[in-house]
Amino acid sequence: MSVEELEAYFAGIELPEKVELEQGVVIEDIPLFLQSHFSYLKNNGTLKSADVFLVRLQKLHDKIEGQKTS
Numbered sequence: 633m634s635v636e637e638l639e640a641y642f643a644g645i646e647l648p649e650k651v652e653l654e655q656g657v658v659i660e661d662i663p664l665f666l667q668s669h670f671s672y673l674k675n676n677g678t679l680k681s682a683d684v685f686l687v688r689l690q691k692l693h694d695k696i697e698g699q700k701t702s
Contacts, residue, residue, distance in 0.1 A: 635673050638689045642666050651695050653688065665692070 633641070647662045659665045669685045676682050 633690060633693065635670070635677070635686065635689075638686075638693060639670055641693060642689075645696070648696065648699065651692060651699075653691050653695060659692065662692075 647666075649662075650658055650660045651662065652658045666689075669689050672685050673682055673689075
């Protein structure tokens, strides 16, 4: 998914209170996580380091979608 698609997705859903992104990595403040990651991508999207931020957002998307089917 693109940054724009992810931003639209997260804006259109009710966010869980917290999510374990991967073993040992728990997002406790999802709105802050989203704001910081989207801000970084918008300001630094051409840098190689931006890939990590996009991957984390995609993982969060997948986790939330996975919870819907569970």
